[in-house]
Amino acid sequence: MRADQIRRQRRHPRRHRQKERGAALIMVLLALVVLTVFLTELQQETSVAFSSAISARERLKAEYNARSGVNLGRLLIAAEPTLRNNIKSSPLALLLGGQKVPQIPVWNFADQLLAPYNCADSAADFQNFTGVDLSTAEAIGLGDGGGCFELVMVDENAKLNVNTAARGDVISRLTVARQLMGLMQPPQYAQIFQERDGDDQFSSVQQVCSAIIDWADYDQDVEPCDLSDQATNAGAEDNFYQTIGLPYMRKNAAYDSLEELRLVRGMSDRFWSTFVDPDPRDPQKRVLTVWGESKLNINSANAQTLYGMACAYAVEGTPMCTDPEQAQKFLTFVTLAKGFTMGAPVFNKGSQFLAMMEGKGSKGELLTSQGFIPVQFKNKREFKNRVTTTSKIFSIYAAGVVPNGKRETRVGVHAVIDFRNATEIDQMNPLSQATAQQGGNQTGAAAQTGGLQPGNTESADPLAQVQQALQSNPGGQIIYYRVQ
Numbered sequence: 001m002r003a004d005q006i007r008r009q010r011r012h013p014r015r016h017r018q019k020e021r022g023a024a025l026i027m028v029l030l031a032l033v034v035l036t037v038f039l040t041e042l043q044q045e046t047s048v049a050f051s052s053a054i055s056a057r058e059r060l061k062a063e064y065n066a067r068s069g070v071n072l073g074r075l076l077i078a079a080e081p082t083l084r085n086n087i088k089s090s091p092l093a094l095l096l097g098g099q100k101v102p103q104i105p106v107w108n109f110a111d112q113l114l115a116p117y118n119c120a121d122s123a124a125d126f127q128n129f130t131g132v133d134l135s136t137a138e139a140i141g142l143g144d145g146g147g148c149f150e151l152v153m154v155d156e157n158a159k160l161n162v163n164t165a166a167r168g169d170v171i172s173r174l175t176v177a178r179q180l181m182g183l184m185q186p187p188q189y190a191q192i193f194q195e196r197d198g199d200d201q202f203s204s205v206q207q208v209c210s211a212i213i214d215w216a217d218y219d220q221d222v223e224p225c226d227l228s229d230q231a232t233n234a235g236a237e238d239n240f241y242q243t244i245g246l247p248y249m250r251k252n253a254a255y256d257s258l259e260e261l262r263l264v265r266g267m268s269d270r271f272w273s274t275f276v277d278p279d280p281r282d283p284q285k286r287v288l289t290v291w292g293e294s295k296l297n298i299n300s301a302n303a304q305t306l307y308g309m310a311c312a313y314a315v316e317g318t319p320m321c322t323d324p325e326q327a328q329k330f331l332t333f334v335t336l337a338k339g340f341t342m343g344a345p346v347f348n349k350g351s352q353f354l355a356m357m358e359g360k361g362s363k364g365e366l367l368t369s370q371g372f373i374p375v376q377f378k379n380k381r382e383f384k385n386r387v388t389t390t391s392k393i394f395s396i397y398a399a400g401v402v403p404n405g406k407r408e409t410r411v412g413v414h415a416v417i418d419f420r421n422a423t424e425i426d427q428m429n430p431l432s433q434a435t436a437q438q439g440g441n442q443t444g445a446a447a448q449t450g451g452l453q454p455g456n457t458e459s460a461d462p463l464a465q466v467q468q469a470l471q472s473n474p475g476g477q478i479i480y481y482r483v484q
């Protein structure tokens, strides 16, 4: 250091020290700024991760609540034959047709009947409504705070099944053609077929009917949807879908889902809301299905489906199928009657429905007293072959709901269950039946409902074991499953 510098330092020692102190302050401030930014970032990231973890947890909970709903719904259907057997020996049987009690539509009351297994709120409602004391029942519901499930069960046999066309035989195709024409041909719907469809094309009733059938049947021949006796072979299927520039072709195989119908020629929003699914929030109102059997359940079908079915087999020029006023009379009568009977089965067999439509019997008289002109049928035997009073395929729409503060997480599950090959609970393992009889109650049968076998199988008769192995799930088979 030079002498004059030392001298200057000695003269102003404080100024030098002050300079150094300022630098430290700036460095501390800088560090604070960096730390604050870092912390804010960290906090934001953590809270985002936390909320997404919470919502994933809630979604999972909701999905499992919905799954519980589906399984309980399956159990309810599986328990229906047991309920029916009990009713047979009660005074109620006289009201429902003596020893031939038709299938009880338990599925219409699924939400109410399964309330004790739902969340605490629903269980409390059930308790207040029925007077049943649930306080002694332990751990049967979803409890408090775990969320609830909402359940709607729909009978797929109550809808007209377009997949019948995929069976490959002429009679099945003709059946679908009849039913579709019965549904769409009445004059009140003519306007729909004069408008442009979803593909900006025009399609007549016959063309739409053919398109729906040709999509599902495996062959390459056009189904003419011509129900007159002079019907002739209409030739090969055209290449409509390619011609109008769509990136797909006719499938020539069964529909996998109802939504697939949207791809078929002639579909428009108006068509959909008139003939397929009038109210997406209420699946009971749906008219068509892809999962049912080829038989329609006349007890659970809605008014419009019954109308289509009756017109499919009525003689040409029937007033109900050509006069909108007559059609309205029928629709109103059926809707009112359904409200009045609260879903209880009305018919024991198809012939009773035919008699009513022909104006015979007490129901027929009631219908004609409303100014309804009786219907004449072309082929009664075929009609009877196409209707049933027992349903085997059901849709379960279950929604799991989990509340969290002001938010609510909701997950929907749509499952279609086929009970055609399901073993009835009463026919399950003969060993457990014997135990149930000894106990004099149904606890043995109830223990079976989960499809589980009792633990002590070692001492069982080998024949019974083989039978056990061959038994199918009493809860039916899932043929369609979709989480929404």
Ligand SMILES: [Ca+2]
Residues within 6 Å of the ligand: 213, 214, 215, 216, 217, 218, 219, 220, 221, 237, 250, 252
């Ligand atoms: Ca085809």
